[in-house]
Amino acid sequence: MFWEIARRVGRRLGMIATLVLLGGLLSATMVRLAPGFDADERELDPTLSVESVQAIHQSRAGERNVLSFYRKYLFGAMHGDLGTSHALGQPVRSLLRERWPVTLRVAGLGLLLAWIIASAMAFISCMWRHPGNEILGTTLSGAFLCIPAAVLALLSVIFNTPGYLAIALIVFPKIYRYSRNLLMKAYALPHITAARSRGLGEARILAWHVLPLAGPQMIALAGITVSIALGATIPVESLCGLPGIGQLAWQAALSRDLPLLVNLTVLVTLVTLLANSGADVMIHMLRPRSV
Amino acid sequence: MNTARKLAYGVVLAVCAASLAANWLAPAGYAKQFREVPGAPPSPQHFLGTDEIGRDRFARILYGTRISLLLAPAAALISTLLAALVGGLAAYVGGVWLRLARGFTDLFLSLPWLFLLITVRALMPLNVSPLMSVFITFLILGLLGWAASARVLSSSADALRNSDFVLQARASGLHGSRLFLIHVLPNLKPVLYAQFWISIPVFILAEANLGVLGLGVAEPLPSWGSLLRELEGLISFREEPWRLVPLLLLIVVMTSFQLLLSNEEVTA
Numbered sequence: 001m002f003w004e005i006a007r008r009v010g011r012r013l014g015m016i017a018t019l020v021l022l023g024g025l026l027s028a029t030m031v032r033l034a035p036g037f038d039a040d041e042r043e044l045d046p047t048l049s050v051e052s053v054q055a056i057h058q059s060r061a062g063e064r065n066v067l068s069f070y071r072k073y074l075f076g077a078m079h080g081d082l083g084t085s086h087a088l089g090q091p092v093r094s095l096l097r098e099r100w101p102v103t104l105r106v107a108g109l110g111l112l113l114a115w116i117i118a119s120a121m122a123f124i125s126c127m128w129r130h131p132g133n134e135i136l137g138t139t140l141s142g143a144f145l146c147i148p149a150a151v152l153a154l155l156s157v158i159f160n161t162p163g164y165l166a167i168a169l170i171v172f173p174k175i176y177r178y179s180r181n182l183l184m185k186a187y188a189l190p191h192i193t194a195a196r197s198r199g200l201g202e203a204r205i206l207a208w209h210v211l212p213l214a215g216p217q218m219i220a221l222a223g224i225t226v227s228i229a230l231g232a233t234i235p236v237e238s239l240c241g242l243p244g245i246g247q248l249a250w251q252a253a254l255s256r257d258l259p260l261l262v263n264l265t266v267l268v269t270l271v272t273l274l275a276n277s278g279a280d281v282m283i284h285m286l287r288p289r290s291v
Numbered sequence: 292m293n294t295a296r297k298l299a300y301g302v303v304l305a306v307c308a309a310s311l312a313a314n315w316l317a318p319a320g321y322a323k324q325f326r327e328v329p330g331a332p333p334s335p336q337h338f339l340g341t342d343e344i345g346r347d348r349f350a351r352i353l354y355g356t357r358i359s360l361l362l363a364p365a366a367a368l369i370s371t372l373l374a375a376l377v378g379g380l381a382a383y384v385g386g387v388w389l390r391l392a393r394g395f396t397d398l399f400l401s402l403p404w405l406f407l408l409i410t411v412r413a414l415m416p417l418n419v420s421p422l423m424s425v426f427i428t429f430l431i432l433g434l435l436g437w438a439a440s441a442r443v444l445s446s447s448a449d450a451l452r453n454s455d456f457v458l459q460a461r462a463s464g465l466h467g468s469r470l471f472l473i474h475v476l477p478n479l480k481p482v483l484y485a486q487f488w489i490s491i492p493v494f495i496l497a498e499a500n501l502g503v504l505g506l507g508v509a510e511p512l513p514s515w516g517s518l519l520r521e522l523e524g525l526i527s528f529r530e531e532p533w534r535l536v537p538l539l540l541l542i543v544v545m546t547s548f549q550l551l552l553s554n555e556e557v558t559a
Contacts, residue, residue, distance in 0.1 A: 018394075019401050026398065027410075034414035146545035148496050149405060150503035151538060154522050231403030235504060249406065250504075253413030261410065269401045276401075 009281060016273045020266055025070055027265035031258045032066045063258050073262060083259035087251060092263045095248060102244035106237065107229040110167025114225070117168065118175035119218075126183040127202050137180065141173035150235035163240040170232045171225050178221050182214040189213070216283040223279030227272040299550035306544055310357035317350035322511040332533070339533050342521060346511075352537055355513030359495055360544070362429040367490035369433025371440055371483055378441030379483075382448035383475055393445060399438035407435055408497055412506045424509035428501060432494045440486035447482045451475050492548040499541060515541055 048056075063069045076083060082092040121140075125133040144152070149170045156166040186192065192209050233246030241247075245264065252260040309316060318336065319325070329345040331337060339348040381392030399407070408431070415427050451457055452475070460474050495515065501507035502516010503523075510517065518537035525534055 015397075019398055022394075022398050023402060030411060030414060035416050142546055142549060143542060145549070146496075146542040147538070148499040148503060148516075148519070148541075150500045151519050151522065154503060154519075158522070158525055227403045231405030234405055234409050235500060238504065249410060250413070253410040256414060265402065265410075268403060268406055272403060273401050 005281070005285065008284060012277045012280070016270070016277060019273055020269050021074075023269035024073070024262050024266040025066075028066050028070050028073075028258065028262050031256055031261050032063070032069075034256055069258070070262075073259070082263050085252070085257050085260040087255035087257045087260070092260055095260070096245070096263065096267065099243060099245050099248050102242055103230075103233050103237070103246060106163045106242060106244055107167055107226075107233055109162075109164035110232075111171060111225060111229045113164065113168035114171035114175055114229075115222070118172045119179055122176055122180040122183055123206070125180060126187050127206065137176060141176040144169050145173040145177075149232045150239065153236040153239040156236070157240055163236050163242050166236045166240070167229050167232050170236075171228050174228060175221065175225060179214070179218055182217050183210060186210045186213040216286065219279045219283050219286075220276075223276040226275035230268055230271060295550050299547035302543060302547040303551065306356060306540070307360055310353055310360055313350070313353035313357055317347065317353050319347045319350050321351050321354040321513050322346065323350075332531070339536055340531075343524070348533070348536070351513040351518060352540065355515055355518045355537070356540070358425060358508060358512065359498055359515040362425065363432075363491050363494040363498065364487075366429040366433035366436065366494045367487050369430070370436040370490050370494075371487045373434065373437035374440035374444050374486060375479070375483060377437065378443070378445035379448040379479055380471075382445040383452055383471055385449075385452060389445070389449070392441070396438050396441045396445065399435075400442065404436075404497075405500065408432070408501065409504065409506065411435060412501055417506065417509075419509065421509045421512035424507070425512060425514070428498060428507050429494075432497055436490060436494060436497070440490065443486060444479065444482055447479060448475065451478055488552055492545055492552075495541075495545065495548075 073083060080093070082096070084091050085095060088095060118141075121133075121137045125137045147169075149166075152166045152169050153163075156163060187210060192205060195205050195209055230246075233244060234250055235246075236242070237244045237246035238250040245267070248260065249264045249268075251257070252264060318338075323346065325331075325337070325341055325345040325347065327345070328337070328341050330343050331341045331345075333340045337347050337349065339352065342348055342351070377392050377395065381388045412428065412431055415431065417424075419427065457470070457474055460470055465473070498507055498514060499516045499519055502514055502518075503520050505520065507516035508514040515537060519541070521534060522538065525531065528535060
């Protein structure tokens, strides 16, 4: 079993490394091909001399060839140098170090809150099948599913609520709907009806018969929700004025900041893939084995 | 068809019809300014009041709905065709092409949708004509939103490639495009239709997200995104509840789409 898991983890890590490298290259190519990449607002400053304008123009010369830029970037990254942001004039490494805790807190708390609310509502609606529970869950999740993430972020600003609440409300309907369907399917199985008819308590049925069936898919969903929460940090942090990775990505895209965008794409891809792979490995470890 | 789905059909059709009839229903054009009444509350002349620069809000909602509701299906069509090309065709051909297509799809799926969308739109020019901004916004939606559909189509096409009837058709001497067009494509149609319909509400929401962030359709053209952006200056819901109408309309239309898509499609 150990070797099987090790082989699986090794294959996964290889795939993650490939996708992360390709993600960075894709991002660099997109920024390079973006209209106006070569233009720098400072070049329009009439107070600058011709030499200064030429120096500004030359400072981006190394970024015109994407492959050459990416090779240099990878070489630097291996030595701990992630480059310097054009727009903010700071080393990318220190920017990421400053901003990452904010995003971790906002996205982490949002995810935690979303999972608590959604799974509690899903369990209540499946265990005690009262029409009121069903209507409340479906209406709430349906309503939040219809509101764009950026509008929820705006409403969070208007009502002066913390940013993580907006993230929680963006992720909550996806978790509720999927976990409720999974639990409903599990509860409808004949052996659960048989267990109920033999007088088994609801808690015992849930722990021994429902969760082992629905659990693996809920773990997979947990991996996917990390990606949704990370994506939601861009509108939430930008509109709520939270200085995290989402706001940094927003600033980097608007200023076509190549070094910053490549690093952020690599980081976001890495986190998303690690979350999904972590969920996969956990599912594999929890899967019952035939002797 | 149950009552809820009939009602949902009715709502979507009514909203589409009203937006198409905007030229007759709207009291003024979407850009016409009533400079003497900026930020006015609802009145017989302006059903939903006017915005900060005096444009009739009801007219802007009608024209904005037309843009969002008509162009989201166009973007969905582009993304479904791309998904069919990348996922469906590659799975049908198999071998290296299938592995390449799956790798490419995985690459796009490993980037969060909102991150990819907002980043790419921000990289595109923002100071363009309103019509060009509509074109860029919905083209980006179509070009970036194919990955999830491609994954589904790839699995379906792969299953079809190895199915008994395709094997028999091959054994009978049918190959290439003829086999694909006669036996594979008709069987992929239901999956293609489902992916197309699922993509429409996703793209409507995506456009709204871009609009609220100021990356969507440029002024003075309205869209649901730019109309929702008005919420930014809202101080109190109680004092100006009519400003919530675009959000309520979006919720009603999106709920109708959710009801129209069958349970299997929504939960897939």
